[in-house]
Amino acid sequence: MSNLRLARVGAWMAKELCRAKFTSMSTAGYVQRGRNQHSQRPFEQLSQGPMIQKHCYLSTMTSNDTSKEGSEQKTISVTFVDKDGEEKNIEVPIGMSMLEAAHQNDIELEGACEGSLACSTCHVIVMDEDYYNKLEEPTDEENDMLDLAFGLTETSRLGCQVIAKPELDGIRLAIPAATRNFAVDGYVPKPH
Amino acid sequence: MAIFQARTRLFRSFSTLSSKPLRVCVVGSGPAGFYTAEKMLKAHQNSEIDIIDRLPVPFGLVRSGVAPDHPETKIVINQFSRVAKHERCSFFGNVTLGSSISLAELRELYHVVVLAYGAESDRSLGIPGENLKGVHSAREFVWWYNGHPDCQNLDPDLKNSNTAVILGQGNVALDVARILLRPTTELATTDIASRALAALEESSIRKVYLVGRRGPAQAACTAKELREVLGIHNLDIHILEADLLLTPADEEELKSSRIQKRVYELLSKAANTRHAHTGLDQRELHFVFFRKPDCFLESECRTGHVSGVHFEKTILKGISPGKQIATGTGQFEDIKCGMVLKSIGYKSVPVDGLPFDHQKGVVPNNKGRVLRDAKGGSTLLEEGLYVCGWLKRGPTGIIATNLYCAEETVFSISEDLEKGVLASSLPLQKPGREGLLKLLYDRNIRIVSFGDWEKIDSEERRLGSLRNKPREKLSTWEELQKAFME
Numbered sequence: 001m002s003n004l005r006l007a008r009v010g011a012w013m014a015k016e017l018c019r020a021k022f023t024s025m026s027t028a029g030y031v032q033r034g035r036n037q038h039s040q041r042p043f044e045q046l047s048q049g050p051m052i053q054k055h056c057y058l059s060t061m062t063s064n065d066t067s068k069e070g071s072e073q074k075t076i077s078v079t080f081v082d083k084d085g086e087e088k089n090i091e092v093p094i095g096m097s098m099l100e101a102a103h104q105n106d107i108e109l110e111g112a113c114e115g116s117l118a119c120s121t122c123h124v125i126v127m128d129e130d131y132y133n134k135l136e137e138p139t140d141e142e143n144d145m146l147d148l149a150f151g152l153t154e155t156s157r158l159g160c161q162v163i164a165k166p167e168l169d170g171i172r173l174a175i176p177a178a179t180r181n182f183a184v185d186g187y188v189p190k191p192h
Numbered sequence: 193m194a195i196f197q198a199r200t201r202l203f204r205s206f207s208t209l210s211s212k213p214l215r216v217c218v219v220g221s222g223p224a225g226f227y228t229a230e231k232m233l234k235a236h237q238n239s240e241i242d243i244i245d246r247l248p249v250p251f252g253l254v255r256s257g258v259a260p261d262h263p264e265t266k267i268v269i270n271q272f273s274r275v276a277k278h279e280r281c282s283f284f285g286n287v288t289l290g291s292s293i294s295l296a297e298l299r300e301l302y303h304v305v306v307l308a309y310g311a312e313s314d315r316s317l318g319i320p321g322e323n324l325k326g327v328h329s330a331r332e333f334v335w336w337y338n339g340h341p342d343c344q345n346l347d348p349d350l351k352n353s354n355t356a357v358i359l360g361q362g363n364v365a366l367d368v369a370r371i372l373l374r375p376t377t378e379l380a381t382t383d384i385a386s387r388a389l390a391a392l393e394e395s396s397i398r399k400v401y402l403v404g405r406r407g408p409a410q411a412a413c414t415a416k417e418l419r420e421v422l423g424i425h426n427l428d429i430h431i432l433e434a435d436l437l438l439t440p441a442d443e444e445e446l447k448s449s450r451i452q453k454r455v456y457e458l459l460s461k462a463a464n465t466r467h468a469h470t471g472l473d474q475r476e477l478h479f480v481f482f483r484k485p486d487c488f489l490e491s492e493c494r495t496g497h498v499s500g501v502h503f504e505k506t507i508l509k510g511i512s513p514g515k516q517i518a519t520g521t522g523q524f525e526d527i528k529c530g531m532v533l534k535s536i537g538y539k540s541v542p543v544d545g546l547p548f549d550h551q552k553g554v555v556p557n558n559k560g561r562v563l564r565d566a567k568g569g570s571t572l573l574e575e576g577l578y579v580c581g582w583l584k585r586g587p588t589g590i591i592a593t594n595l596y597c598a599e600e601t602v603f604s605i606s607e608d609l610e611k612g613v614l615a616s617s618l619p620l621q622k623p624g625r626e627g628l629l630k631l632l633y634d635r636n637i638r639i640v641s642f643g644d645w646e647k648i649d650s651e652e653r654r655l656g657s658l659r660n661k662p663r664e665k666l667s668t669w670e671e672l673q674k675a676f677m678e
Contacts, residue, residue, distance in 0.1 A: 110592075110595060111271075112267070112268040112271060112591060112592060112595075113264050113265065113267045113268060114267050114270065116264035116267060117264070118262065118264030118265045118267070119265070119268070119590075119591065119592055120590075120592055121592045121595060140415075140419065141416070143415070143454070144414065144415045144416035144419065144454075145416065147414060147415055147416075147450060147451040147454060148414060148451070148590055148592065150592075150596055152450070
């Protein structure tokens with residue numbers, strides 16, 4: 001298990017070296033904004049399991065340790081919790097989308113339209129509301145896609161629209177468990 | 193823990209790979225087929241997957257259903273191409289289940305057959321006049337402008353009238369409305385079939401009615417599609433304010449559906465927007481609610497041709513909490529038009545030897561496992577036979593719906609493999625790909641490989657670049673044949 005992690009971190013470090021271009025992006029444009037609370041919670045919440053395990057970072061080695069080698073705040077730490085509750089902690093360069101980061105780190109997050117805001121397959125759930133509130137409000141276009149996401153929650157976003165910025169350091173994102181949702185609250189055909 | 197389990201399964205799969213690969217055939221190369229193949233490849237390292245399609249070109253509705261002005265939606269083709277090129281996966285186009293090869297033969301050749309061939313027919317209204325000229329299904333119209341080889345002779349009459357009626361208010365209805373109303377200069381740079389583009393350039397259609405049986409709170413479209421059609425240049429939107437009034441039952445429905453709430457809000461906003469377009473090329477889109485088609489009217493001067501639709505007004509009746517249906521009021525109203533597009537739903541077509549529920553238009557199944565009997569709640573399984581996509585759950589949903597649908601079907605397959613449900617065929621060596629190719633060769637059927645498709649693909653891109661389009665689809669059987677025979 002830890003060997004596997006070590007190998008992953010190694011691979012990440014190698015990748016990191018050739019990724020300097022993302023770090024040059026400015027973060028000045030981000031504005032922190034409060035947001036309205038949803039008045040309701042119409043969609044079934046999913047996978048309670050991983051949500052409970054909030055602060056149990058793996059003890060062997062987190063890639064956090066390696067982020068300090070460069071200058072400050074070039075990357076942030078992001079934890080993905082996959083469908084089985086398995087956690088993966090990665091470092092994401094400032095300015096990079098969570099979809100791209102997931103793919104660079106072999107995290108199984110779908111991305112049918114490759115981040116062009118034309119599908120809902122990179123749906124992630126921000127596990128901590130405080131972090132969710134640090135994100136800019138979703139645009140109409142993102143909301144249009146979230147309409148179609150499976151297992152939508154109050155803190156759902158599209159992975160391609162969540163861009164790494166310093167305030168998001170430590171964010172945890174759950175990848176919805178699709179099969180279960182399909183069986184439970186799958187798409188209900190609408191009669192014409 | 194999960195990794196450990198996955199590893200065990202991986203190991204088990206590997207250990208059996210050399211001796212007996214799991215031969216899998218997926219019928220249909222649209223989203224349901226490709227997602228199934230992808231999930232199978234991942235879940236079973238010993239699987240060898242062949243995807244067959246009756247067309248010489250892959251990707252099903254991503255190619256012939258997704259509107260030409262939605263190129264982003266088609267990006268998923270990249271992912272599907274990677275699947276097709278996987279070392280354990282093959283694509284064989286130009287192979288038709290039911291004529292090139294029977295279902296029984298296919299099941300002989302493979303351990304697992306997954307049917308994902310979608311819905312290639314249409315629901316009908318069953319009202320008088322449905323066969324008049326000028327009445328088409330939206331599917332045919334979509335296939336026509338998307339260059340599907342089966343609908344290139346549709347030749348819709350866009351010149352004899354300025355009005356078209358679209359029955360239905362789902363996304364397909366909105367797609368065809370948009371194609372009819374959008375300035376053709378904007379369509380010219382898409383991969384729309386050139387035949388269709390030329391016809392649309394000469395179209396005299398300026399007024400389109402989108403007619404639904406129920407109200408704006410029940411419209412079946414998504415916000416994205418609606419936003420898009422509402423934003424067309426030079427287009428006036430007409431919605432009767434009175435139709436927007438919500439009953440308590442409507443409000444209850446909206447409360448429980450985020451998507452319908454957002455659609456309703458968009459419609460309300462559009463109803464309150466002033467009409468600013470008075471120019472020569474002014475176009476109108478009318479959302480008409482609470483009308484159900486009663487019969488089609490025949491033209492007096494052009495025999496056999498449609499001249500309008502006779503509608504009955506409806507009201508909503510609650511049948512269960514959160515669900516209302518439209519019932520007729522006995523009041524009628526006509527809308528004159530020269531063309532009608534019925535966008536009331538697709539329908540799957542069964543093949544010989546396949547259990548089929550004709551009422552629902554799907555294959556009876558339990559989480560993707562085909563059930564032997566369409567009726568009576570039978571739990572007897574058709575061993576080794578599975579379904580995915582529209583054939584499994586009916587013609588609704590978006591591309592991503594098939595992702596979850598495929599996950600469910602593949603999960604069922606895995607479960608059956610583990611539980612020994614497929615025990616009678618698994619120990620047998622199945623001929624799989626080799627057997628399929630031999631059989632098709634004997635029948636003189638020229639298969640189209642993925643490599644052949646790539647030739648067609650590059651030819652289409654080349655032709656497209658000459659006209660400033662991303663691609664010019666080869667859209668007749670002859671053109672396609674020529675391209676892959678070369």
